[in-house]
Amino acid sequence: MAEVILENICKTYGNNFRAIDQLNLSVEDGEFLILVGPSGCGKSTALRMIAGLEDITSGSLRIGGVDVVDMPPKDRDIAMVFQSYALYPHMTVSENIAFSMRLAGKPKAERKKRVDEIAKTLQLTSLLDSKPANLSGGQRQRVAMGRAMVREPAAFLMDEPLSNLDAKLRVQMRAEITSLQKQLGVTTIYVTHDQIEAMTMGDRVAVLKGGVLQQVDTPKRLYESPVNAFVAGFIGSPSMNLFEATLKGGELVFRDFAIRLQDAAFAGRPGLRSYEGRKIVFGIRPEDLYDSSLESGRKYQTIPAKVTSIEELGSEHIVHLNIDAVRVDSGDPDAVDDFGLASNAVARFEPVSAVHSGSEIRLALDDAKFHFFDPETHLAI
């Protein structure tokens, strides 16, 4: 077990493309850190650099206090779980798990003992003689975990290990990996593009965009206090609604309506007053928007909106809306599809809501949950 420390890590490819730019991260001993970001943000590259599968252009990387920049992967005391699992199809489950011990020349009896222990932990005992092709996705995933565990490494590196599973199994494996990590207490760095995995699994989450670290924090703080509009838009599903507004006399003025800001909004954000008379990015999460005709929405101020479509999920309604305001792009390349053609906002209503597609409604806003960002830098105010 060990801490993993990345200092000013850069990765530049031959064509001068900088995949990772000055990455600083400190992963505590036993911590479960999630590296998350949209496709192409450099998260897998960062993980592969930690594993030693990609060269580090500059910067320092220490695992358990040892500088490993020039070390081959096998000497870094890490184990990796690949997106494809990389299970050898010609070997049985048992042989796959024991592969690293076999390479290290460990005696057969010792290998068997260790494999049996791991198989018991991962509930693979009855499958030890099967070939990977005969296993389900979830079982393969567990074998890949077993292969990583057998080495008793200082750190686990996982590269989108759940992305090949169907949605239901993913939920189950999410819980399994989290509890296994807690049980083993091994430092884990987990790469995903799925922000639900990021929010539910990690002790802390590092959000990357374009090779640059945006924010590292607990899932709760990332959700509640994103440092910029990108993190605000990326974390949370559906994404936060972001609109352009002008701050005028304590009110947020949109095209055709205005929202009055409470004193508390200014008290918590000393910088907000300096935007008086200027443009500002206003953000509110779908779950902080309410149907004003229901009890839950009555206490808040309202704005006009038109319902464009509704996704009835049983436990909630995802309501796509059009409001008379200019939407701001958070900069997340994967999130453009969140909004329908005619809609520019999303709300999450209780299932008792009777709104229907095409209806004009009053949308209630929880004013304690407003977010504000600078229109130029997109940094949180």
Place this chain on the structure above:
Amino acid sequence: MTRQKRSHHRLKRAVAPYLYLSPSLLIIGLLMLLPMVTVIAYSFQNSAVLRRDPSFAGLKHYQAIFADPVFWASLWHTLYFTCMSVVFHMTIGMVFALMLNSDRINPTLRNILRVLYILPWLFTAVIIAVIWRLLLEPNGVVNSVLMQMGIIGSKVEWFSSPETALHAVTFANIWAGYPLFMVSLLAGLQGIPKDFYEAADIDGAKAYQKLIFITIPQLMPIIISISLLDFIWTMQVFPLIWITTGGGPIYSTEVLSTYTYKLAFSSYNLSQASASAVVILLISLGLTLFYIRYQKAR
């Protein structure tokens, strides 16, 4: 649709696939099955082809060829020639494929090598035979180089000496045939997921361990398929041996194909030649059945 129309439609649907298959079946029947059956029939006749009303000979011709020491020598030469060719085709093909697949070799050099290594495949058997006859001539390049290097003391008559002739034709055949393995194995190598090697790197595998535990097992289906095909094809090689040595000297490079040819067209003993051809057919058939069973098992 009336009942009559419906049954007509059903009949058309049932017959259609066979109609599509019929041209190829006809060609195979005329050009392959018919000659094969005829040869089998000849092998049981006295003076086949030569006489209008040949008499039934039973197993006489088979007994004759099994009693002929040249037949057994030919069989042994065929096995030696085939086994050595297949083993070396595979070994050389594998080494070259690994080289061409390696990241450590400069991509431009790799492309040049790819063309160079595949060259033997572009030549017909006749050209290969002529090239090697010239190279291995007593006054040829090979002798001169080997003598200059001090490996041999005097000129060796590679194709004309009974001690070296079989090795020489085998060598020429190895040179001519490895590209099939190289190309097939290279395609196989390119299909092995990179993750396998990266996972092995993390697990601490050395280069030879990656070869033994990942590369070879992953290529096994290709190795087995191509080896079986190569075995079947090499067993029947005729032009290379016929042009280089003609089966000599003193039968030292006689293989089943040249033995059969001589029986048929030098001795005009077409019945015995047919019996010998049937023996080749049976060996090839055995290997082919093995190949088909292997392919089905996959």
